[in-house]
Amino acid sequence: MRLTVSVLITSVAALALAGPSAAETLQGALAKAYNANPTLTGARAQQRATDETVVIQRAQGLPSLQANSTFAENVLIPPGQVTTVGRTLQNQLQLNVPIYQGGLVKNNVRAANQRVLAGQETLRATESSVFSQVVAAYNDVIRDQAIVELNRANVRQLDVNLTATRDRFEVGDLTRTDVAQSEARLQLARGDLRTAESNLIASRERYVALVGDIPNDLAPPPPLPNLPGTPEQAIAVAVRENPDLQAAARNRQAARFDVFAADASRLPRLSGYAQGASNNFLGSVQSSIPGLNLPNQQTSASLGLQASFPLYQGGGPSAQVRQAQARQSQAFEREIEVERSVVQQVRAAFASWRASQDVIRSAEAAVSANRLSLEGVRAENSVGNRTIIEILNAEQELLNAQVQLVTARRNAYVAAFTLLAAMGQAEARDLNLDGVALYDPTRNYRRVKSIFVDWDSDPTPRPVATRTVDTPALNPENIVGPK
Template sequence: MRRALLLLPLLLAGCAPAITARPEASLVTPPADWRTAVPASGPIEAAWWGRFGDAQLSALVGRARAHNVDLAIAAARVAEARAQERVARSLLLPTLSANIPASESRSVNAFGQPSESTAAQPSFQAAYEIDLFGRNAAQVDAARANAAAVAAAREAATLSVSSATASSYVVLLALDERRELLRQTLATRGEALRIARDRAEAGYTSRLELSQAEAEYRATEQQIPAIEAAIARQEHALSLLVGDTPQAIARGAGFDALATPAVPGVLPSDLVRRRPDIAQAEYALAATDANLRGARAQFLPQVRLSASAGAAISSLLGDPIAIWSVGGSILAPIFSGGRLQGQFGAATAQRDQAAFAYRRTVLTAFREVEDQLAVIDRLGVQEAALLAQRAAVAETLRHATNRYRAGYSPYLEQIDAQRALLAVDLALIQLRTDRLTAYVALYQALGGGAPT
């Protein structure tokens, strides 16, 4: 009989379903090199934002990493996941408990006399489940992998906040540069308006040129409040990133002083070890693997041991009486109406979903790096063309101004040349902004500093 009981778990183990392998379509093979060939330097520094050469930018990123509200929430989630891991680990250990019931009673004996008695029965109880088929161990593995995934998600959030802060600061300086350009243009057009007014009052020109000069002045003037509103909104966004109420943001050396960093030399095969979101997806996949093992173990028997020891103490007894018990049980599923099969099928599907989610994360990482490399490469070509265009427009403005002063052309030609030069200068500011923020996005796409 005993041998039959011992063989029962092993016989039932053969009835558990087999765990299938991960889908082959979820596997990812990194390319040998990047599609866009851009000259690269060495590895990324841990404080990569320092490569832009602005101490205020570095200070803002440091404040954001220390005080951002989203990162504080992410840290609390890590603490929660680690606490859940400790809960899961407790399944591998025996439980001990103490019970001390006591009572005092008064009754009437057979002779009609009152009788009082005091009784107590303290005991210690112990219970332990023998994890014969790894069900509890699978839960511990799942909790450990989930805690690691949450920690990786926190690293990804930290990288995202750092990148958002750096990009927002670059955009803020670019807005300052646009405002300064508009102010200079407004001063130039104000002087042109003064000259046009003097010429019109002296009868040298018609009122048409005066109206055109005033229209251009007002067109430039109305752009400045819009830029100032955008600057205020950008400062408020940066304040939120660093965990402060909306306030003014101190600037560093200025937009023109921002350095253009080098492209880091990171191979596609190294990317999967650098990106925290890829690590998060990998840990999430490991958690589903563990959950799948746990779902399979539900088909198998559970072996539990229990023991208790204590004493019976009463005023009616001369001496306490020791009491104890030792026992065990084997709980094996016989019929569950398809519940266990459904749980196992769901766990298998969740594992496959996590495998494809991992593939999607890796492919997205490759795409993001390629996108930024292509942007950086093409923006360099675009900048060369835009600088050549500016030189041509500036020369056009010089000729138009000379022709207007000599009386060979109307004032409208000079206005058109001024508009074209302003548009090109604004486009150059935007292009440099796009290029600097592309470097920020590239550092984020490459996983930031040291590998996670």
């Protein structure tokens, strides 16, 4: 199936080479969105943040080293002291080594790892969602631009009709009713044109928001080949590869490890420690006993083990375990919920795709029939067998059939791509986008997992997505060619 989508994108590229060099292709639009769509770039940043949870949990099981330094000046010394200390500089170095924590760290790390994998699947889902929106917006622009052109042609034809009707009225061949009918239909057509132009502007603005660039001369997207023949085939693939379903399964595994981690709160813990300390009195030690010399510096060191045995904690650990178990149960239900949603999406997209194909065939037949009908009505009107309103109705029926056809083609394409997305086959790795370096979420995970130092950070964050505030606003005069 991934090969299938690759064939699609390759076909789009071939169409782009065959057409004008300035034409935008579906591949180009998807590449722009992949590199600079803020939803996608933000999801990548969120995944990098999720990667760090493994390092944070792992740190709880590693040794820690801490140094403390304290300086004190005794500004008021009680009288009658045999020995007095005017000032003290105390330094302490302490090493703590966790040895056993009841499995807390181990299970927290396992849970974090599962959530990293779930996040990677969620990132796949985000890519698929963004691409589906781009495909829909791309086809919306093509559809709405075609509808605008159809409505403009209709307005021009009705304007010609009105002129001819007025001329025939002047010579007494038609009545004022015929003129009024022509005028009314022209005004309605002009209103429909304004609505179509507004819809096109909205579609183009959605495209700009998703892709980050103005859609200029969009090349027609080719049909999607080798789609599944039955809903059952599509569901079988989706159950294996749908990213939302895979993420839910990973989160269920993470919830299982959370239960083990919660259980560790009522188990014994053992740690080792080593500490050294030095006290320097900075020559301020004084004694009231003549001839008694006291040291001005002291040092000490110790090694040991520390064990803790929880005996009673007010029922808190049991509550934590039960809470984790409840969340594990929720994760089970969530996985089934996602599976139901995926099945529904696949079946609905499949049905919509098949229905749109039927609508395309019907609309093509309707366009052909309406074209013949219009020619016949015009011919019959020329010999007095048809009225002006019948010509106007025939023209409107042809326009309606043409609009239905371009709408059905858009719906079929979008439904087919939505079906691939629900099957987990519409991501960057499947589309083989030329000139695009695929983002590898595991690369950052491997990088941060090997960092054990405290003084490390990434470069100062900068926006990756492009802004669209400077793109020119669209209006009926610049959305499409001359009227």
